[in-house]
Amino acid sequence: MPFSSSHVFPWPPSSSMAVFMDLNIRVDPDKSKLQRLIDTAAHLGFSTVALNYVFEPSTKKKQEIPVPTPISELIGELPVVQGRSRPIRVLNRLTVVTSDASHFRPNAAEYRRFDLLAVEPTTEKLFHAACMSYDVDIVCISVTEKLPFFFKRAPINGAVDRGVLFELSYAAAIRDSTRRRYTIANAVCLMETCKGKNVILSSAAEKALELRGPYDIINLGSLFGLSDENSKAAVSSSCRSVLLHAETRKTASGIISTSRTDQQEALQDQTDPGDEPSAKRPKHS
Template sequence: MSVFMDLNVLFSADRSRLQSLVETAAHLGFSTVAINYVFEPTTKKKQEVPSPVPISELIGHLPVVQGRSRPIKVLNRLTVVMSEASHFRPNATEYRAFDLLAIQPTTEKLFHTTCMLCDVDIICISVTEKLPFFFKRAPINGAIDRGVVFEVSYASALRDSTMRRYTIANAVCLMESCKGKNVIVSSAAEKALELRGPYDIINLGALFGLSDADSKEAVSSTCRAVLLHAETRKTASGIVYTRISQQDTLQDCVGSEAPAAKRPKPT
């Protein structure tokens, strides 16, 4: 039996709305959801990266997944909307508080940089407007080789006919370049009525240019691969961070002991 996931449920300060979202996701058969904190830096003023609210404070009682005997798993995710290269800070300590890390690049140059260099789990494709660039296979293949996935969300298509056209057009353009590989389909839902069941999403994948098998993987096995990638990324970055800290400490110690070593011995 497949394990279905929705890795993009938008954070809301309204606790009852968020509780309703999680309960509906569990009722539809999703075993895992990720609460998405969207961070869009601006050049006008310095903004702090939002801190995730503990799940126990957001949701009092985790509902049981439909057809299973276990409660739904809820994760925290950060999505950085990057309009300048400086908006994403590699190894920033603020990112460590989140289970998943995503970037939504807004230009072709930033998309290329994100695919080839940025250590993230998900690259978001904008679906609310026409993309200002075309997808090229070189950066997409680079992201696939690094285990990074691309995300297409569908909730915007339910709100407005214009955004529906953009969603389908941008998704089809992506699928033509990546051949349906390393793609997840999530909701980006703001309220419970915007959620759809896993098999409805699998059918929706046909409109995006996905095969039946790739559509099913986009809400199941590929999502599981994202979680594994996130665990590996956090472990690796933690090792790097620890090594850098140790090196700095050793250098400080050597620097403080160096003058003492040069002092003449007392006669």
Template sequence: MAVFVDLNISHTVDKKRLQNIIETAAHLGYSTVAINHVVDLQQKKQEIGKPKCVSELFDQFPIVQGKSRPIKVLNRLTLVVSEASHFRPTNEFKSYDVVAVFPKTEKLFHAACMSFDVDIICIAVTEKQPFYFKRPPVNGAIDRGVFFEISYVPAIKDSTMRRYTISNSLSLMETCKGKNVIVSSGAEKPLELRGPYDIANLGLLFGLSEGDAKAAVSTNCRAVLLHGETRKTALGIIHTMKKIEPTAERREEEEAPVLKRARTEAV
């Protein structure tokens, strides 16, 4: 049995509801979920705050259906960008496990695919896609290991959204041929979540083949998480951590430039 992941659970201030959603996700069989913090960079004075520690959410995380392990909760940041100058990789990114970008224009989509240091590129599902997906940026994204995300909750809620979701995802599948696609929820209520096998089947409507649809909720999501982990580490090889003891801080400072050097060399 595969490990299922849902990388998009909307963050709400309401702690009770968030707990409810995560419990439902565990019941449905998701092993890992990511809480999504959306930041719209177009609006002024939007700060990328540090995410709340997930361990505050539960005393004891619910056990996943069919497994004996508790559910894993991660933090995810989604940046809505409409101008290229808005996207600036900052230190705050490092406190999130996964970083996604939602490009509004074709130029930004190209830039997101080719150069932005992100894990996920969101595809519009609530409106008609304002541009066509061109082959070169999509292929570039696939080569870099960046994934495209389709969220299904708007499709469940409303009939017109369903049309947009299906038509946009079909036009994406024409270019990417089912590779590097993940399907996630974007749920705000517990009843909006669907089981992983249902989603794998729903992928057929989105133009994915059977194998790709199942990969979209399991293996591809795992690849996203690993890609996100490489941001915190130097190419996934070296990982530096801050020690709690004050004496260890000096050593930490010495180590930091080494990490930087390793990164720049690799780039």
């Protein structure tokens, strides 16, 4: 099967309809190409997407962290999400690819220009640091090469406890059969350790043809070792957890814990019938 500006993020109210998100669409200076990507995402039913600026520092020369272009300057008109009456929501995200400890600057003011902050560590030591101490929302798992280390339970559990999520992307698997093997192999290794907890699935798409619909991605999750429930969460409720973590990180640098009560869900149902039932409600600690 082929791999068929600062915001405050309100917690979406409940309903019977899922709210799907793709938190990794590669930003492109070609505005018409980017418009097609956003239009396609909305047509496929994604309510929220994040434009991803990838920053790969070099130890040989100083490089500036990119500045996100305002969404209004990149996209002429936000398309309405398929099956909904509201336009798609577009966020800005920064992903820092780290091969040296100096590449991630914990207190960099430039990071606050972005709605979401991710890090892609390339060594075991940096992966451990990202899970246990880096103030980020997402830890990206490489899908373009075989990982040079094995996942260990301690850092994985540390990230889960801190509310940090792991990201697997699938577009590279569409472009190249070798990368498809790496994608599946690295994903399976991650699932064996994290048991499907705190995982999001995203595209990292560079063009519209690389995007897949939410239910195709949910099916893809089974190849990665995710259960049906965790696969659906990986494109819906777990993505909401990322947004909530980002809000908390930027306001109070707190740790997120979540809980669920029937009374809270009943109150949500009375608020807005247009969004997904939340598997969890946030409680800040």
